[in-house]
Amino acid sequence: MLVLLPPSEGKATAVRGRPLALDGLSLPELTAARGAVLDELVRLCEGDADKAAEVLGLTPGLRGELAKNAALRTAPTLPAAELYTGVLYDALGLATLDASALRRARRSVLVFSGLWGVLRLADRVPSYRCSMGVRLPGTGGLASYWRPHLDAVLPEVAGGGLVLDLRSAAYAAAWKPQGALAGRTATVRVLQVRVVGGVEKRSVVSHFNKATKGELLRALLMAGAAPKTVPALATALRDLGYEVEHPAGSPQLDVLLRGAGD
Template sequence: MLVLLPPSEGKAGAVRGAPLDPGALSSPELGPAREAVLDELVELCAGDEVKAREVLGLSERQGAEVARNAALRSAPARPAGEIYTGVLYDALDLASLDAAARRRARASLLVFSGLWGVVRITDRIPAYRCSGGVKLPGLGALTAHWRGPLAAALPAVAGEGPVLDLRSSAYAAMWRPAGELADRTVTVRVLQSRIVDGVERRSVVSHFNKATKGRLVRDLLTAGPLPRTSRRLVEVLRGLGYRVEEAAPGRLDVVVTEL
C-alpha cells in the first residue's frame, strides 16, 4: 500500500548534518524538475526579500524563512520524517514507532512537496518554505510544473496495491491517479458528528482533520502488514475502531465524535 501525505507548513530546522545531495533523493527521475524549482527558489530568496515574501505568501515577520531558502544548498539536511512537523506529523509520531512499523512507514509513506515533488521519509532534505500553491516568476504554478514529471514517475512507485490519498487540495492537484490506478485509490474525508436537538449534524473539520489522518496512518502502521486491497483497507480501519462509511467509489468518510 502507498500512502500519500501532504507536507507541513512548519518544519524543524536541522541543527547539524551534511548538506542536501539532490542526486540521492528517491525517484531520481524527478531530478531535473527538482533542480529547476531549487535553482529558482534559491535565486529568488537570495535577491529581493520583499518580492520573495510576496511570491511565497509570507509576512514581514517571516523574513527568516526567506533567508533559510537562500541557503538551501548548503544548509544541514536530515531525513524528511524529522523535518516535517505540525498537526498530522505530531499525531503520526514517526520517532516513537516500533521497528516493524518504521519499516512499513519507510516503504509506504510518500510526502508531496512544492519543492521536491515527492520525498520518502528517509530522504535527507533541509528545512524549506515553498508550498504547493506557489507560482514562481519563471516556472509559474508549481502544481502545473509537477504534473508531467509526477505522472511519469508515480505509477511505478504505486505498485499494485491500494493507494490511500490523504493529501490536501493543493497537493492533490500535482498528481491525480488515472486509469486502473485511480480505481484502487481511496481518498479520505474526516467528518465530525454532533447531536443537535436530537438530530445528527455532520461537518467537515479542518485543523483536526490533520490530527485524525495522522492517527489513522499511525494505527495502520502499527496494526501489522498493510492492506493489499481497498476492500481490506476498509475492513482494517473498522477493526481498528474507526467509523468508516463509503461515501462514493474511491472515497471514504471517517466520522469522529471527539476531536
C-alpha cells in the first residue's frame, strides 16, 4: 500500500545537522526538478522582501520565513518524519510507532511538497515555506509544474498495489492516479454526524478531518494491515473500530464521527 500525505504548515527547525544533499533524496529522478524550484525560491527570498512575501502569501508576522528560505542550501536538515508538526502528524505520532510500524511507514508513505515534489519519511531537508498553491514568477503554479514530473515517476512507485490518498485538494492537484491505478486508489472523507431535531445531519470537518486521517493511518500501520483493494481497506478500517461507508464501485470512503444529539 502506498500512502499519500500532504505536508503541514507547522514545521520543526533543526538546530544542528548536515546541510541539504539534494542528490541524496529519494526518487532521484526528481533531483533536477527539485533543484529548479529550490534555486528560484532562494533567489526570490534573497531579493525584494515585499514581492517574496506576496508570492508566498506571508503575513507580516511570517516575514521571518523569507530568511529561512534564503538559507535553504546551507541550513541544517532533519528527516521528513520529524519535520512536519501539524494536526495530522501529531495524530499519526511517527515518533511513538513501534519498530515494525515505523518500517512500514518509511516504506509506504510519500509526503507531497510544493518545494520537493514528494519526500519519503527518511529524506533529510531543512525547514521551509512553500506551499503547493504558490505561483513562482518563473516556474509558475507549482501543482502544474510538478504534475508531469510526478506522472513520470509515481506510477512505478505505486506498482500494482493499493493507493491510500489522504492529501488535501491543493496537493492532490499535483498528481492524480490514472487508468487502472485510479481504480486502486482510495480517498477518505471525514464526516461529523449529529442528530438535530430528530434528523441526522452530516458535515465535512476540518480539524477533525486531519486528526482522524492521522489516527486511522497510525492504526493501519500498527495493525500491519495490507489491504489490496478499496473494499478491503474499508473492511480493515471497520475491524479497527471505524464507522465507514463505502458505496459500491466508489473510490471514496466516508469515515463517520458521531457527535452528541440535541
